[in-house]
Amino acid sequence: MSISRRDLLKGAAVVGAAAAVPTAAEARHTRAPDPDAVGMLFDATRCVGCRACQSACKVANNLPPDKVSAENGGVYDAPQDLNGTTKNIIKAFADDTTGKYAYMKQQCMHCVDPSCVSVCMMGALHKEGHGKRDLFTREGRAAEIAGTGIVVYDRGLCVGCRYCQIGCAYLVPKFQWDEPIPLIVKCELCNHRRDPKRDWATKKDPLAVANPACCEVCPAKAVVYGKRSDLLAEAERRISADKARYNPHVYGSDIGGVAEGGGTSVLYMAPAGVGFKQLGLPELPEESSAAFSEGVSHAPYLNGVTPLALYGALAFVIYRNQKKEEAGEDKR
Amino acid sequence: MSAHDTPKAIGGKLLAPPMNLLLAIFGVAVVVMAYRFAVGIGPVSMMTDGFTWGIWEPVNVVVFTGIGAGAFSVGLLTYAFNKGEYHGLVRPAVLTGAIAYTLGASSIIIALGRFWNAYWLPWIPYWNLGSALLEVAVCVLAYVIVLWIEVIPATLDGAAESRDPKWAAFGQKWRPRMKKAMPFIIALAIVLPAMHQSSLGGLMLIAGPKIHPLWHNALLPTLFLISCLSMGYGSVVVLVNVLEMSWGAKLDQQLFAKLSKVNAGLLFLYTVLRVGEIVVKGKLHFLGANFPTVWFFLEMALFLVPAFMFLSPKVAADRGRLFAAATLAIAAGAFYRVDTYLTFYRPSGWTPLGTPYDAGWNYFPSIGETVVTIGMAAVGVAVFVLVSRLFPVVVVADRAHSNPGGGKVQAAAGR
Numbered sequence: 001m002s003i004s005r006r007d008l009l010k011g012a013a014v015v016g017a018a019a020a021v022p023t024a025a026e027a028r029h030t031r032a033p034d035p036d037a038v039g040m041l042f043d044a045t046r047c048v049g050c051r052a053c054q055s056a057c058k059v060a061n062n063l064p065p066d067k068v069s070a071e072n073g074g075v076y077d078a079p080q081d082l083n084g085t086t087k088n089i090i091k092a093f094a095d096d097t098t099g100k101y102a103y104m105k106q107q108c109m110h111c112v113d114p115s116c117v118s119v120c121m122m123g124a125l126h127k128e129g130h131g132k133r134d135l136f137t138r139e140g141r142a143a144e145i146a147g148t149g150i151v152v153y154d155r156g157l158c159v160g161c162r163y164c165q166i167g168c169a170y171l172v173p174k175f176q177w178d179e180p181i182p183l184i185v186k187c188e189l190c191n192h193r194r195d196p197k198r199d200w201a202t203k204k205d206p207l208a209v210a211n212p213a214c215c216e217v218c219p220a221k222a223v224v225y226g227k228r229s230d231l232l233a234e235a236e237r238r239i240s241a242d243k244a245r246y247n248p249h250v251y252g253s254d255i256g257g258v259a260e261g262g263g264t265s266v267l268y269m270a271p272a273g274v275g276f277k278q279l280g281l282p283e284l285p286e287e288s289s290a291a292f293s294e295g296v297s298h299a300p301y302l303n304g305v306t307p308l309a310l311y312g313a314l315a316f317v318i319y320r321n322q323k324k325e326e327a328g329e330d331k332r
Numbered sequence: 333m334s335a336h337d338t339p340k341a342i343g344g345k346l347l348a349p350p351m352n353l354l355l356a357i358f359g360v361a362v363v364v365m366a367y368r369f370a371v372g373i374g375p376v377s378m379m380t381d382g383f384t385w386g387i388w389e390p391v392n393v394v395v396f397t398g399i400g401a402g403a404f405s406v407g408l409l410t411y412a413f414n415k416g417e418y419h420g421l422v423r424p425a426v427l428t429g430a431i432a433y434t435l436g437a438s439s440i441i442i443a444l445g446r447f448w449n450a451y452w453l454p455w456i457p458y459w460n461l462g463s464a465l466l467e468v469a470v471c472v473l474a475y476v477i478v479l480w481i482e483v484i485p486a487t488l489d490g491a492a493e494s495r496d497p498k499w500a501a502f503g504q505k506w507r508p509r510m511k512k513a514m515p516f517i518i519a520l521a522i523v524l525p526a527m528h529q530s531s532l533g534g535l536m537l538i539a540g541p542k543i544h545p546l547w548h549n550a551l552l553p554t555l556f557l558i559s560c561l562s563m564g565y566g567s568v569v570v571l572v573n574v575l576e577m578s579w580g581a582k583l584d585q586q587l588f589a590k591l592s593k594v595n596a597g598l599l600f601l602y603t604v605l606r607v608g609e610i611v612v613k614g615k616l617h618f619l620g621a622n623f624p625t626v627w628f629f630l631e632m633a634l635f636l637v638p639a640f641m642f643l644s645p646k647v648a649a650d651r652g653r654l655f656a657a658a659t660l661a662i663a664a665g666a667f668y669r670v671d672t673y674l675t676f677y678r679p680s681g682w683t684p685l686g687t688p689y690d691a692g693w694n695y696f697p698s699i700g701e702t703v704v705t706i707g708m709a710a711v712g713v714a715v716f717v718l719v720s721r722l723f724p725v726v727v728v729a730d731r732a733h734s735n736p737g738g739g740k741v742q743a744a745a746g747r
């Protein structure tokens with residue numbers, strides 16, 4: 001007996017049923033920003049590079065210094081990049097052609113549709129407001145609806161797989177490589193510094209859910225904390241007040257362009273003539289990576305129908321074949 | 333006929349020099365692993381925040397399970413398409429699969445920073461169904477269990493043939509019951525790998541621009557599924573050839589030639605989809621005088637050369653050539669997988685000219701990482717040898733085959 005064309009077609013049908021056609025992947029759309037989301041607005045035209053935010057972040061989050069020895073002696077807390085002990089950093093970027101440079105603040109972007117949350121196996125990285133876990137109680141669902149959009153980390157459910165590092169386009173989550181009991185380290189908007197006495201339920205006071213130390217300490221008000229919608233209004237106000245000063249686009253939002261990867265809750269303003277790519281921010285498509293990846297992955301499953309149907313069909317065929325074979329043996 | 337050849341326990345000394353060597357290699361790996369658990373992953377590896385998975389995920393999980401997919405691909409042919417002539421290949425393929433998948437799953441424990449939290453994985457309310465890795469983790473764990481259940485008939489046969497009457501009775505009693513349950517287990521053993529092998533490709537969808545456009549596409553799940561079937565058929569041919577050389581296992585060249593025609597079809601399908609996507613999505617401009625382009629063509633050649641070899645009657649008739657072609661088919665899948673996960677992964681992505689943007693990280697596997705990977709492979713071979721010596725897994729050729737001590741060992745197994 002040889003493999004006939006029919007057999008190959010049958011084989012192709014099984015392979016096709018399991019893999020299906022990715023072009024039909026329209027199940028998942030990029031999420032819209034939460035109306036009550038909180039975030040930060042960084043204005044690169046205001047930052048003077050004092051790094052007060054960097055020190056304040058370390059103190060507020062109880063992070064050890066990133067010791068660097070200077071050539072002429074002395075030891076400094078001088079991290080080169082975000083790392084296992086640094087959640088916030090100021091970098092200077094120079095324009096290749098003009099030589100003009102601008103300071104840039106890096107930390108978690110608290111994306112509108114975060115890749116890290118999409119990939120995290122048990123929701124150790126979790127976006128408040130995007131219920132993945134607590135959907136089983138009414139209180140849980142209510143809390144999710146009133147979410148803040150902060151991407152929080154739950155060490156109790158993190159297996160340390162580091163898939164978040166593969167997924168994050170901003171290279172934000174960092175891993176403690178030299179710890180036998182390591183953590184994923186990233187900015188959680190200082191939600192541990194929130195003021196529980198303030199009113200979130202009715203007034204949506206942003207300080208009731210978080211209070212980033214970097215924003216509190218910034219002497220130039222280059223970075224401010226607030227509701228994302230308020231920050232967007234503030235950014236628009238600044239641009240319309242002084243058009244010559246700013247790049248018309250606000251990174252992570254629809255102002256003057258398209259929200260990168262579905263948008264972020266940490267928004268960036270750049271000086272006129274300086275692109276965001278020059279500031280180290282990636283150019284991303286409008287669709288979030290999470291929507292693309294989940295859409296393609298989920299489409300063939302048809303909400304679980306495909307595997308069940310495939311299992312049923314296979315069990316039936318194999319059972320029937322075994323019966324036939326046994327009958328054949330009896331005849332002999 | 334070939335469909336009903338009975339596998340036999342190989343017997344022989346358990347601790348021969350090759351086995352000692354395998355165990356010694358594994359021993360070194362165990363030392364490295366112990367050190368990793370004491371001090372963290374950083375000191376034993378070259379992994380960084382940029383190249384966070386190193387070689388452990390791409391090789392130990394993605395390639396090992398690809399090789400172990402022989403159980404899936406042969407099972408698909410034997411049971412779903414009812415090609416009884418492949419029956420003799422099932423047991424070695426299933427044992428290889430069980431071992432490869434177990435190694436893949438246990439290697440992950442070493443790579444996980446906070447492995448103890450994996451304890452929560454079976455707790456469904458915590459599942460994030462959007463995560464491809466969750467699908468892989470849960471599905472692979474389930475499949476490891478299913479694979480070892482599939483090994484049970486071999487051990488029951490071993491028990492049934494035991495000289496100890498108690499074991500013989502046990503084997504004879506449970507053998508028919510197991511047989512009745514098998515269709516429902518085998519069906520699971522086809523659905524589960526179809527799911528997680530495609531998810532292994534789906535895992536890298538989210539990396540987007542970090543993977544070179546010639547490797548990143550929406551067909552990743554489909555291509556990984558096809559490549560695992562192809563690797564599976566290749567690994568069965570290689571495995572049985574090796575078994576023939578070492579233990580005189582039965583080898584049906586005609587059967588392999590036929591099996592390899594199926595493999596050729598898969599390799600062509602893969603190539604058409606892969607190249608088709610690049611043409612249709614207008615990615616041809618990424619081809620140029622650069623490293624990714626050269627590597628892309630080498631990879632395509634690695635898929636096409638065995639495909640054409642499998643179709644050639646000369647190769648089909650020649651054991652050595654078919655073996656070589658099957659090895660190339662495995663290499664093709666393995667390279668595709670490692671290239672997607674590692675070789676053409678850069679944390680800051682790629683310029684249109686095919687050079688990576690510098691993000692300040694470089695990666696080449698450390699000695700420690702390599703030792704763990706090789707040690708895992710070594711212990712896999714060791715377990716295969718051990719189980720085949722003790723239990724009827726391998727179909728031995730009809731010609732007289734002396735294996736001094738075989739009876740003794742079998743009796744020992746049945747004790």
